[in-house]
Amino acid sequence: MKVVIMGCGRVGARLAGLLDIEGHSITILDTDTYSFRRLPAEFAGTALVGDGMDEEALKKAGIEKADAFVAVTQGDNRNIMAAQIAKHLFNVPRVLCRIYDPLRRELFNSLGIEALSPTTTFAQMLKDKIER
Amino acid sequence: MYIVIIGGGKVGFYLAKALLNEGHEILVIEKDASRTEFIHNELGSVCIRGDGCEVTTLTEVGAGRANMFIAVTGDDDDNLVACQVARHKFNVPRTIARISNPKNETIFKKLGIDVTISSTNIILEYIEQEVPTHPLTHLLTIRDRGVEVVEVKIPPKSPIIGKMVKELSLPPGSIISLIIRQREKPQVPTAETIIQAEDQIIAVTTPEAEEALRTVLRGL
Numbered sequence: 001m002k003v004v005i006m007g008c009g010r011v012g013a014r015l016a017g018l019l020d021i022e023g024h025s026i027t028i029l030d031t032d033t034y035s036f037r038r039l040p041a042e043f044a045g046t047a048l049v050g051d052g053m054d055e056e057a058l059k060k061a062g063i064e065k066a067d068a069f070v071a072v073t074q075g076d077n078r079n080i081m082a083a084q085i086a087k088h089l090f091n092v093p094r095v096l097c098r099i100y101d102p103l104r105r106e107l108f109n110s111l112g113i114e115a116l117s118p119t120t121t122f123a124q125m126l127k128d129k130i131e132r
Numbered sequence: 133m134y135i136v137i138i139g140g141g142k143v144g145f146y147l148a149k150a151l152l153n154e155g156h157e158i159l160v161i162e163k164d165a166s167r168t169e170f171i172h173n174e175l176g177s178v179c180i181r182g183d184g185c186e187v188t189t190l191t192e193v194g195a196g197r198a199n200m201f202i203a204v205t206g207d208d209d210d211n212l213v214a215c216q217v218a219r220h221k222f223n224v225p226r227t228i229a230r231i232s233n234p235k236n237e238t239i240f241k242k243l244g245i246d247v248t249i250s251s252t253n254i255i256l257e258y259i260e261q262e263v264p265t266h267p268l269t270h271l272l273t274i275r276d277r278g279v280e281v282v283e284v285k286i287p288p289k290s291p292i293i294g295k296m297v298k299e300l301s302l303p304p305g306s307i308i309s310l311i312i313r314q315r316e317k318p319q320v321p322t323a324e325t326i327i328q329a330e331d332q333i334i335a336v337t338t339p340e341a342e343e344a345l346r347t348v349l350r351g352l
Contacts, residue, residue, distance in 0.1 A: 053209060055235060077185060077209040080216075084243055103187040104213070107221050 006052030138184030139205035
């Protein structure tokens with residue numbers, strides 16, 4: 001599978017590493033080269049400097065041939081916008097994004113964006129641990 | 133009309149001021165505390181502190197009864213999301229977004245934002261009109277329909293000077309609709325009208341044929 005990841009933070013870099021080991025073809029985008037230090041040393045994919053909300057940068061990352069797009073920057077709105085560009089402009093078959101704000105996640109899920117909220121998931125996990 | 137404005141920067145502030153003067157009910161949502169206080173002091177209680185993309189904030193300000201929603205923060209993504217939340221969660225009938233990257237115009241349209249205003253494009257258009265050396269000026273773009281109205285000034289050395297309109301090989305979809313000459317009444321050309329140096333030509337064309345049209349008229 002060809003996967004484009006936007007945002008090389010802890011989550012983005014880790015996901016890139018995991019998928020890369022499995023043999024997928026990965027391109028990871030970040031606006032700051034310094035973020036790429038988080039990638040594992042044996043990472044065989046492509047790390048590109050660019051803004052995932054920019055059509056040109058996405059094209060360079062090979063979005064037109066991607067099977068999946070993942071938006072995991074720190075900004076909810078950036079993730080939402082990039083995910084919608086990938087889905088509606090480039091028709092990427094699978095688009096996932098992170099939205100911290102649970103209410104916003106709910107809304108954009110209903111608009112067809114497959115979004116995950118670490119806030120909800122992690123709070124629930126902590127609650128389960130405490131009550132167990 | 134009840135109008136909600138997202139972003140209390142310079143644009144948001146003066147916009148709110150102007151719309152208040154026109155007698156509208158205005159509410160500005162601004163993230164920054166000191167900026168909120170400034171607007172409060174200047175314009176009265178028309179500004180609250182909050183995140184304009186958050187459902188709770190928008191519920192609080194009664195976005196459900198807003199007639200119009202205008203997002204003018206400096207970030208395109210924030211403006212997009214604020215407008216989408218207003219539209220889909222609160223059914224605001226009209227949403228307007230300010231954009232900085234002109235390329236986002238098409239994307240925003242596609243994602244259901246009614247009106248986009250690109251400050252970059254507006255300034256560019258002014259420059260094109262003010263700078264006489266600019267070879268081709270966009271006067272009007274009929275959005276998403278692929279038609280443009282442009283202005284071209286015929287340079288003194290253009291190869292088409294002295295030729296009749298019917299002799300020009302204009303690209304498909306292009307037509308010369310008006311010729312403006314110094315000290316003469318602007319005229320709608322016929323097939324026999326002869327092009328002169330310094331003529332100002334108003335033409336209808338398509339974005340694809342624009343370049344070819346310019347080459348024909350200016351001989352570059």
